Amino acid sequence: MPALLDLDDPRCAEGGIAGGKAAALSVARASGLPVLPGLVVTAPASRGHMQLGVQALARRGSGGARLEVSAASLDDDLIETLLKEARALGDVLVVRSSSVLEAATEWSGAFTSYLDIRPEEVGQAVRGCWASAFGVATLDRYAAAGIEPGSADMAVLIQPAAQPKFGGTARLEGGEMVITAVAGSPAPLVQGWEPGARARLSAEGKASGPAIDLMGGELVAEVTNLLRQAHSSMGSTGCEWVVVDDEIVLLQLTQTIPAARPPVRVNSTALPAGPAGEIGRLVRRYPGPLGEALVLPWALGDPASFLDPVGPLGASPSDAFREAIEQAAELTAEVWSRRPRDAADAARQALASLRGPDPSWDELTRLSRPDPERATGVLARLATVRAALAEAGAVTWPEVGWHFKPDEIGEILAGKPAIKRPRIGYDRWEPFDAAVVMAEGTPAHGTPAAPGIGRGKLCWIGGPEDLTDFRPRDVVVAPYPTPYLAALLWDAAGVATIGGGPAAHLFESARALAIPAICGVRLEEALGTSPDEASGAFALALDGSSGTLYVTDW
Numbered sequence: 001m002p003a004l005l006d007l008d009d010p011r012c013a014e015g016g017i018a019g020g021k022a023a024a025l026s027v028a029r030a031s032g033l034p035v036l037p038g039l040v041v042t043a044p045a046s047r048g049h050m051q052l053g054v055q056a057l058a059r060r061g062s063g064g065a066r067l068e069v070s071a072a073s074l075d076d077d078l079i080e081t082l083l084k085e086a087r088a089l090g091d092v093l094v095v096r097s098s099s100v101l102e103a104a105t106e107w108s109g110a111f112t113s114y115l116d117i118r119p120e121e122v123g124q125a126v127r128g129c130w131a132s133a134f135g136v137a138t139l140d141r142y143a144a145a146g147i148e149p150g151s152a153d154m155a156v157l158i159q160p161a162a163q164p165k166f167g168g169t170a171r172l173e174g175g176e177m178v179i180t181a182v183a184g185s186p187a188p189l190v191q192g193w194e195p196g197a198r199a200r201l202s203a204e205g206k207a208s209g210p211a212i213d214l215m216g217g218e219l220v221a222e223v224t225n226l227l228r229q230a231h232s233s234m235g236s237t238g239c240e241w242v243v244v245d246d247e248i249v250l251l252q253l254t255q256t257i258p259a260a261r262p263p264v265r266v267n268s269t270a271l272p273a274g275p276a277g278e279i280g281r282l283v284r285r286y287p288g289p290l291g292e293a294l295v296l297p298w299a300l301g302d303p304a305s306f307l308d309p310v311g312p313l314g315a316s317p318s319d320a321f322r323e324a325i326e327q328a329a330e331l332t333a334e335v336w337s338r339r340p341r342d343a344a345d346a347a348r349q350a351l352a353s354l355r356g357p358d359p360s361w362d363e364l365t366r367l368s369r370p371d372p373e374r375a376t377g378v379l380a381r382l383a384t385v386r387a388a389l390a391e392a393g394a395v396t397w398p399e400v401g402w403h404f405k406p407d408e409i410g411e412i413l414a415g416k417p418a419i420k421r422p423r424i425g426y427d428r429w430e431p432f433d434a435a436v437v438m439a440e441g442t443p444a445h446g447t448p449a450a451p452g453i454g455r456g457k458l459c460w461i462g463g464p465e466d467l468t469d470f471r472p473r474d475v476v477v478a479p480y481p482t483p484y485l486a487a488l489l490w491d492a493a494g495v496a497t498i499g500g501g502p503a504a505h506l507f508e509s510a511r512a513l514a515i516p517a518i519c520g521v522r523l524e525e526a527l528g529t530s531p532d533e534a535s536g537a538f539a540l541a542l543d544g545s546s547g548t549l550y551v552t553d554w
Contacts, residue, residue: 001017003045003078004041004045006037007038007157008026008037009040013027017043018042018155019040019098019103019155020104020107021157021252022040022096024234024236024252025038025252027234028236031229031230033229034250036160037089037160038157038160039086039158040156040157040158041078041155043153043154044153045155046130046153046155046156049069049131052068053065053131053149057139062136062139066131066135069127069130069133082123082126083123086122086158091118093119093161094115094159094162095117095122095157096113096157097112097129097156098156099111099152103255105512106513108486108506109190109483110137111132112131113129115161116161117161129154129156133149137464137483137484140487141486141490145490162244162249164185164243165242165246166214166219166242167181167187167189167240167243168182168189169186169189169503170223170224171227171237171254171256172231172237172238175202176203177224178198178201180198180211181214181215181220182196182214186251189501190505191482191483191504192499192504193500194501195501195519196211196501197213198211198501199211199220201221207220207224219246219248226241226250230253234253237256238253238255238508254508257512258512258514259512271359271435275303276436277440279354282296282307283433284554285307287473288424290401290404290405290406291402296347297336297348298331298375298378300335300347305369305375306376311380312383313383317385317388320381320385321384323377324381325406332344334368335369385401385409389401389412392412392418394421399471424472425491427473430455434541437551438543438550441541441550441551442551442552443550444523444548445547446519446522447502447518447520448546449481449495449518450544452514452515452544453516454493454540454541456540457471457474457475458475458534458538458539458551458554459474459475459477459535460535461485467484474492475495477523477531477535477540480498480500480504481501481504481506481517489506489510494540494544496518496549504519516542516544518544518549521549526551538552538553539552539553
């Protein structure tokens, strides 16, 4: 396989050769869509530098890996050919990453591109694109997605630089088209710094929105027609574009296929405020399979009395776990006034009903209260178990232990090697508790950025230094939708930003991962304080389809 191909070479249509970004543009150009000419340093050509980066990463960390990849020379023949062909493209060029991963939109904005590059600088820019595979934020994404660093080849796309009058994105939302535009380069828009001007075009062709005032209805219609052509011929659902000399040029084509999520039923008006709020707080405190198996069945008898944290006992984790199982079963039998097996079945049915579209509350009002001393003993024993999971390396934070199944915990405590669980994943109680927060909470309004319903603890990420504050299933709140937040999406319950707009790469990733998101939301009034001061103290529920966020105490 040649290390350098013309973008018009049919082999560039293959993602394994040209990477996701360049392959899509090669197909579009062959289909007659307006794409600039280009060169592709093929993905297999990156393997030597990727292996070098992996070795340097083990020795010197992220910074050392990037330095060594950037400094390692290219093949002499490739340098000579690259310089010659790059000069033929023009005096000022753009050098863009095209990883094989970039066929999937959850990797939007993960890798580096270089603007305004002279032909003699192209070789260094190519190495810079490869080096970006070892950046801190990219390594965090790899870890979240379970991908080994350096395992994904990266092609590099080289094209003439454009001086755009306007730039922006377009994407299909059902039968409608949403266009977001800015004057000049679209870079500030997709990097999350600018909200842009939007226009929405219905399936019937009716258009409205300030983007029309910015760039004119004719250009908006042309962008719409180009994406519809790309959708018809290639399945594309989104694009990045610029206007150069009053002509539209496509810079990128994407196809977003959202991750599968269970259907969400949220009907906050059907919940009785008092009991629903108590149980909502209960399932926040004791989430996951462990909480549902060993706490919720008996705590339903008095849900408001067991919300304060309980510390661990000075006991053997294995003994504590065995005793917690036994005592939880006894408590459940007493609360439900039935034999242990029948009580467990009744509790399971009641919990399933609460999660359903028509929850039943009558039976819960007839339950007995659990003995406080024995209930506290169960919680203390489970705190001992969760601390042991953290000590064994199965979790980073003890609270994540709630999301293990009891039989998994038993195996770890029995000595089975623990594999750290990097993600928790979607919790089936989230829709119920989202409905509770929506019913009780104070609303704040913003712009829809990614559809869906999410619920979690507010986690303020004011900058990269705050990333370690994030816990799985938190709702990320940040000043702007910038790329360093992307690694959190794999296990966030939702994202809300103060600035930026829906065209940001971060929200493209959120839509692909089915993470609800809102932008342009002002939270101070709903919180009664600043978001950074409120971090960790409030529950948030967000509706990414309507752009509404609800706030209540955690």
